[in-house]
Amino acid sequence: MAENDRITPNNTNANDSTxxxxxxxxxxxGENIQEYNHEFEAVKQDILDKKKELKNLIDDVKTELLQNIDNLSTDINIRITELENTLEDKANVLDEKKLDRKLFGDxxxxxxxKISN
Structure with a gap:
Protein backbone atom coordinates (compact mmCIF):
# COMPACT_ATOMS: atom_id res chain seq x y z
CA MET A 1 0.00 0.00 0.00
CA ALA A 2 2.81 2.37 0.82
CA GLU A 3 4.16 2.07 -2.75
CA ASN A 4 0.74 2.76 -4.26
CA ASP A 5 0.43 5.83 -2.08
CA ARG A 6 3.77 7.06 -3.39
CA ILE A 7 2.91 6.48 -7.05
CA THR A 8 -0.45 8.19 -6.84
CA PRO A 9 0.93 11.51 -5.58
CA ASN A 10 3.58 11.45 -8.35
CA ASN A 11 0.90 10.89 -10.96
CA THR A 12 -1.16 13.66 -9.41
CA ASN A 13 1.91 15.92 -9.43
CA ALA A 14 2.48 15.15 -13.12
CA ASN A 15 -1.14 15.96 -13.95
CA ASP A 16 -0.95 19.11 -11.84
CA SER A 17 2.26 20.15 -13.66
CA THR A 18 0.61 19.64 -17.04
CA GLY A 30 -4.63 33.77 -24.29
CA GLU A 31 -6.82 33.76 -27.35
CA ASN A 32 -3.80 33.97 -29.65
CA ILE A 33 -2.84 30.33 -28.97
CA GLN A 34 -5.38 29.12 -31.56
CA GLU A 35 -3.98 31.56 -34.10
CA TYR A 36 -0.43 30.39 -33.36
CA ASN A 37 -1.48 26.77 -33.71
CA HIS A 38 -3.13 27.58 -37.02
CA GLU A 39 0.00 29.38 -38.25
CA PHE A 40 2.21 26.48 -37.15
CA GLU A 41 -0.03 24.06 -39.05
CA ALA A 42 0.12 26.31 -42.12
CA VAL A 43 3.93 26.43 -41.91
CA LYS A 44 4.05 22.66 -41.44
CA GLN A 45 1.84 22.11 -44.49
CA ASP A 46 3.95 24.55 -46.52
CA ILE A 47 7.10 22.65 -45.57
CA LEU A 48 5.49 19.35 -46.57
CA ASP A 49 4.39 20.85 -49.90
CA LYS A 50 7.90 22.19 -50.55
CA LYS A 51 9.37 18.81 -49.65
CA LYS A 52 7.07 17.10 -52.17
CA GLU A 53 7.94 19.67 -54.82
CA LEU A 54 11.67 19.21 -54.20
CA LYS A 55 11.30 15.44 -54.40
CA ASN A 56 9.56 15.81 -57.77
CA LEU A 57 12.32 18.13 -59.00
CA ILE A 58 14.97 15.67 -57.84
CA ASP A 59 13.20 12.85 -59.67
CA ASP A 60 13.02 14.97 -62.84
CA VAL A 61 16.73 15.82 -62.64
CA LYS A 62 17.58 12.17 -62.02
CA THR A 63 15.60 11.11 -65.08
CA GLU A 64 17.24 13.80 -67.20
CA LEU A 65 20.73 12.87 -65.98
CA LEU A 66 20.15 9.18 -66.73
CA GLN A 67 18.95 10.09 -70.23
CA ASN A 68 21.99 12.33 -70.79
CA ILE A 69 24.32 9.57 -69.58
CA ASP A 70 22.66 7.12 -71.95
CA ASN A 71 23.00 9.58 -74.85
CA LEU A 72 26.64 10.20 -73.99
CA SER A 73 27.33 6.48 -73.80
CA THR A 74 25.74 5.95 -77.21
CA ASP A 75 27.74 8.85 -78.68
CA ILE A 76 30.99 7.51 -77.24
CA ASN A 77 30.29 4.03 -78.60
CA ILE A 78 29.62 5.48 -82.06
CA ARG A 79 32.86 7.49 -81.96
CA ILE A 80 34.87 4.49 -80.79
CA THR A 81 33.43 2.41 -83.64
CA GLU A 82 34.31 5.17 -86.11
CA LEU A 83 37.87 5.35 -84.75
CA GLU A 84 38.24 1.56 -84.94
CA ASN A 85 37.05 1.60 -88.56
CA THR A 86 39.41 4.47 -89.43
CA LEU A 87 42.32 2.66 -87.78
CA GLU A 88 41.48 -0.55 -89.62
CA ASP A 89 41.30 1.32 -92.96
CA LYS A 90 44.67 2.96 -92.34
CA ALA A 91 46.18 -0.38 -91.35
CA ASN A 92 44.88 -1.90 -94.59
CA VAL A 93 46.39 0.98 -96.61
CA LEU A 94 49.73 0.44 -94.86
CA ASP A 95 49.56 -3.28 -95.58
CA GLU A 96 49.04 -2.51 -99.27
CA LYS A 97 51.93 -0.03 -99.32
CA LYS A 98 54.26 -2.20 -97.26
CA LEU A 99 57.09 -3.85 -99.11
CA ASP A 100 56.75 -7.62 -99.06
CA ARG A 101 60.37 -8.75 -98.62
CA LYS A 102 59.83 -12.21 -100.00
CA LEU A 103 58.06 -10.89 -103.08
CA PHE A 104 60.73 -8.21 -103.53
CA GLY A 105 63.47 -10.82 -103.18
CA ASP A 106 61.81 -13.04 -105.75
CA LYS A 114 66.87 -11.95 -116.88
CA ILE A 115 69.93 -9.70 -116.83
CA SER A 116 72.30 -12.67 -116.83
CA ASN A 117 70.50 -14.33 -119.73
Whole structure:
Protein backbone atom coordinates (compact mmCIF):
# COMPACT_ATOMS: atom_id res chain seq x y z
CA MET A 1 0.00 0.00 0.00
CA ALA A 2 2.81 2.37 0.82
CA GLU A 3 4.16 2.07 -2.75
CA ASN A 4 0.74 2.76 -4.26
CA ASP A 5 0.43 5.83 -2.08
CA ARG A 6 3.77 7.06 -3.39
CA ILE A 7 2.91 6.48 -7.05
CA THR A 8 -0.45 8.19 -6.84
CA PRO A 9 0.93 11.51 -5.58
CA ASN A 10 3.58 11.45 -8.35
CA ASN A 11 0.90 10.89 -10.96
CA THR A 12 -1.16 13.66 -9.41
CA ASN A 13 1.91 15.92 -9.43
CA ALA A 14 2.48 15.15 -13.12
CA ASN A 15 -1.14 15.96 -13.95
CA ASP A 16 -0.95 19.11 -11.84
CA SER A 17 2.26 20.15 -13.66
CA THR A 18 0.61 19.64 -17.04
CA UNK A 19 -2.48 21.56 -16.05
CA UNK A 20 -0.30 24.34 -14.60
CA UNK A 21 1.67 24.54 -17.86
CA UNK A 22 -1.57 24.72 -19.81
CA UNK A 23 -2.82 27.45 -17.46
CA UNK A 24 0.41 29.43 -17.92
CA UNK A 25 0.14 29.06 -21.71
CA UNK A 26 -3.41 30.32 -21.55
CA UNK A 27 -2.38 33.32 -19.44
CA UNK A 28 0.58 34.23 -21.66
CA UNK A 29 -0.92 33.60 -25.07
CA GLY A 30 -4.63 33.77 -24.29
CA GLU A 31 -6.82 33.76 -27.35
CA ASN A 32 -3.80 33.97 -29.65
CA ILE A 33 -2.84 30.33 -28.97
CA GLN A 34 -5.38 29.12 -31.56
CA GLU A 35 -3.98 31.56 -34.10
CA TYR A 36 -0.43 30.39 -33.36
CA ASN A 37 -1.48 26.77 -33.71
CA HIS A 38 -3.13 27.58 -37.02
CA GLU A 39 0.00 29.38 -38.25
CA PHE A 40 2.21 26.48 -37.15
CA GLU A 41 -0.03 24.06 -39.05
CA ALA A 42 0.12 26.31 -42.12
CA VAL A 43 3.93 26.43 -41.91
CA LYS A 44 4.05 22.66 -41.44
CA GLN A 45 1.84 22.11 -44.49
CA ASP A 46 3.95 24.55 -46.52
CA ILE A 47 7.10 22.65 -45.57
CA LEU A 48 5.49 19.35 -46.57
CA ASP A 49 4.39 20.85 -49.90
CA LYS A 50 7.90 22.19 -50.55
CA LYS A 51 9.37 18.81 -49.65
CA LYS A 52 7.07 17.10 -52.17
CA GLU A 53 7.94 19.67 -54.82
CA LEU A 54 11.67 19.21 -54.20
CA LYS A 55 11.30 15.44 -54.40
CA ASN A 56 9.56 15.81 -57.77
CA LEU A 57 12.32 18.13 -59.00
CA ILE A 58 14.97 15.67 -57.84
CA ASP A 59 13.20 12.85 -59.67
CA ASP A 60 13.02 14.97 -62.84
CA VAL A 61 16.73 15.82 -62.64
CA LYS A 62 17.58 12.17 -62.02
CA THR A 63 15.60 11.11 -65.08
CA GLU A 64 17.24 13.80 -67.20
CA LEU A 65 20.73 12.87 -65.98
CA LEU A 66 20.15 9.18 -66.73
CA GLN A 67 18.95 10.09 -70.23
CA ASN A 68 21.99 12.33 -70.79
CA ILE A 69 24.32 9.57 -69.58
CA ASP A 70 22.66 7.12 -71.95
CA ASN A 71 23.00 9.58 -74.85
CA LEU A 72 26.64 10.20 -73.99
CA SER A 73 27.33 6.48 -73.80
CA THR A 74 25.74 5.95 -77.21
CA ASP A 75 27.74 8.85 -78.68
CA ILE A 76 30.99 7.51 -77.24
CA ASN A 77 30.29 4.03 -78.60
CA ILE A 78 29.62 5.48 -82.06
CA ARG A 79 32.86 7.49 -81.96
CA ILE A 80 34.87 4.49 -80.79
CA THR A 81 33.43 2.41 -83.64
CA GLU A 82 34.31 5.17 -86.11
CA LEU A 83 37.87 5.35 -84.75
CA GLU A 84 38.24 1.56 -84.94
CA ASN A 85 37.05 1.60 -88.56
CA THR A 86 39.41 4.47 -89.43
CA LEU A 87 42.32 2.66 -87.78
CA GLU A 88 41.48 -0.55 -89.62
CA ASP A 89 41.30 1.32 -92.96
CA LYS A 90 44.67 2.96 -92.34
CA ALA A 91 46.18 -0.38 -91.35
CA ASN A 92 44.88 -1.90 -94.59
CA VAL A 93 46.39 0.98 -96.61
CA LEU A 94 49.73 0.44 -94.86
CA ASP A 95 49.56 -3.28 -95.58
CA GLU A 96 49.04 -2.51 -99.27
CA LYS A 97 51.93 -0.03 -99.32
CA LYS A 98 54.26 -2.20 -97.26
CA LEU A 99 57.09 -3.85 -99.11
CA ASP A 100 56.75 -7.62 -99.06
CA ARG A 101 60.37 -8.75 -98.62
CA LYS A 102 59.83 -12.21 -100.00
CA LEU A 103 58.06 -10.89 -103.08
CA PHE A 104 60.73 -8.21 -103.53
CA GLY A 105 63.47 -10.82 -103.18
CA ASP A 106 61.81 -13.04 -105.75
CA UNK A 107 61.46 -10.12 -108.14
CA UNK A 108 65.14 -9.22 -107.70
CA UNK A 109 66.15 -12.83 -108.38
CA UNK A 110 64.00 -12.90 -111.53
CA UNK A 111 65.46 -9.55 -112.60
CA UNK A 112 68.94 -10.86 -111.95
CA UNK A 113 68.22 -14.00 -113.98
CA LYS A 114 66.87 -11.95 -116.88
CA ILE A 115 69.93 -9.70 -116.83
CA SER A 116 72.30 -12.67 -116.83
CA ASN A 117 70.50 -14.33 -119.73
Missing amino acids: SKIDAIKQLIF LLIKLGE
